[in-house]
Amino acid sequence: MGKIAAAIKEKLTIAFNPSQLEVRDESHKHAGHAGHAAHAAEHGSSGESHFHVIIRSEKFDGLSRLAKHRAVMEVLDEEMKLIHAFSLDADC
Numbered sequence: 001m002g003k004i005a006a007a008i009k010e011k012l013t014i015a016f017n018p019s020q021l022e023v024r025d026e027s028h029k030h031a032g033h034a035g036h037a038a039h040a041a042e043h044g045s046s047g048e049s050h051f052h053v054i055i056r057s058e059k060f061d062g063l064s065r066l067a068k069h070r071a072v073m074e075v076l077d078e079e080m081k082l083i084h085a086f087s088l089d090a091d092c
Helices: 003-016 034-043 065-075
Strands: 020-025 050-056 085-091
Touching: 003 020, 003 050, 003 065, 065 085
Parallel strands: 050 085
Antiparallel strands: 020 050
16 A cells, blocks of 8 residues: 555555455556656656545445535645546545
């Protein structure tokens, strides 16, 4: 697991105490795209640029889909500045 993926996992674990958490680095699927190389050059990253997260937490109970996404994005504010794409599957 790369540095950014590890940070995402740690922050979401602390913030939401999830019953399920998967942080998938899907950057390899985009390695041939022009934007991938430009993103890595701009951010000096190891190529971690695309993530898909599945998270289940009781803390999402009663929240709308938008509220769940906003809560996650707030926790990952710093990481979002370093990556190119992020998809989220959040539920309780």
